[in-house]
Amino acid sequence: MTRAAADLFGWDDLHPAQLEAIEAVVAGRDTLAIMPTGFGKSAIYQVAGAVLGAPVVVVSPLIALQADQVAGLIGRPDAPAAIAVNSGRTDAENDESWDRLAAGEITYVFLAPEQLARDETVDRLRDAGVALVVVDEAHCVSSWGHDFRPDYLHLGEIVERLGRPGVLALTATGSGPVRDEIVERLRLDDPLILSRGFDRPNLRLEVVRHEDDDEKIRAVVDQVADEVTPGIVYVATRRETESYTAEIAERCPDRTVVGYHGGQRSAERGELHERFHAGEVDVVVATSAFGMGIDKPDVRFVVHADVPDSLDAYYQEIGRAGRDGEPALATLHYRAEDLSLRSFFASGLPRRSELRAVFTALEAAGRPATRREVSDQLALGSRTVSRLIDLLLEAGTLAESTDGFEVVGDFDARGAAEAARAIAKTRERVEKSRIDMMRTFAEAPGCRRRRLLGYFGEDSPERCGNCDDCERAESEPGSDGATGSADGTPDPAVFPTDSRVTHAAWGEGTVMSTDGDRVTMFFESEGYKVLGVTDVVEHDLLTLV
Structure with missing residues (x-):
């Protein structure tokens, strides 16, 4: 494994978790890898595919993401050949790719999930003798996930029709309920589940509160003008993409500032994407459309001018900063009224x-x-x-x-x-x-x-030392930075993380975390709920399953 990584891809060192996943995949075991953004999940299937020596199907949700992944492989002259078959290519180009696969010239085949609904596609892949199916962004298969995509639902059946090759599911946001549904929906057989944590300690997290929208806009523009670039500013709407782009460009005439949103033509978005990766753009102001496939290592800040609608989306978006391991900043400019709008649209x-x-x-x-x-x-x-x-x-x-x-x-x-x-x-x-x-x-x-x-x-330490609240706590006179609850609080171990519980009204759920006197749970029919541990114990509100 290590020799293939070095000789074909130029990677002298693989992370132990990457190596463990590669070994499992090559041995034919289904694997679910939950690893932080920037961890190098793609290296798992790239090395495994080279060792297996047979076609690997990579299900990837976005054409831009497929293009980046293929370009990355083409850029390594010793790596096995890769193709993408999608609606962004001409029929002649797609036909040529299929011919190359049939001739045994191709190892990696990148497809969108909707293409696998076509019998012709499945037949061609089955004839090619697929050794591995990779489901990238696997959280899209979960209806509990923040980015659920119905066209992922048939992938478990497709794997069976391909002759049941091994399956590798990859995600950066696999909370307990999402993880369970990935296993169920993809029909993973006794999978190896590798979770290497969600923490990105080099990212400083901060929230700036605002009462007035105009004041928030000024604060965002002021901050971006002062930050080291490149960086990303996330906004909620296409209209805000245009207004913030104009404001920041006027304030920073020496910087290249571009807007990116789903209403632009595909070719225009692709060009902006390439320019950002090439270092030709200092600041991208974008909606959530600027998402999957952003793998630029030196992004120094992600600023949210509007609050995301979930912590899942927030985590994914801030994860585009600091992938080189160097310090980076994630700032959320927060106005409570913005979340009221989110609730309305939900x-x-x-x-x-x-x-x-x-x-x-x-x-x-x-x-x-x-x-x-x-x-x-x-x-x-x-x-x-x-x-x-x-x-x-x-x-x-x-x-x-x-x-x-x-x-x-x-x-x-x-x-x-x-x-x-x-x-x-x-x-x-x-x-x-x-x-x-x-x-x-x-x-x-x-x-x-x-x-x-x-x-x-x-689980994590009481204090990280790299967020605005920890900084505030450390600077307060007489503060030791702790936030623990008072003596007498029930032991959090009463409801361990990942334990299953039942509630009379909410049914069965999973304990996500316990923080002081607060226990956070996810119930399949209700979503996230937070209760005081003291109340739970005194009134027997939860039962461990």
């Missing part, structure tokens, strides 16, 4: 009438129908129809094939609509609970890093 159940209409249209078709066909027939927007179909699909009322969607099971239109709404209600509660956890992170006293890591179920 609300809104699908209409029963629209769910029934979509189900009835598919039932009447008598054959698989596409999203566009349903949208055109019902005169509903394509995004609305996609959301409705995804809910009906997750509820088990529809099946997906290469030709589209069709009704399955014994549901009628009314029953299908209610099943889909039940899923939507659960998801709404979970999303609102995530917003509440984001609010607690921004507003509550205590070490920011401890609270962030606790959200992911990771």
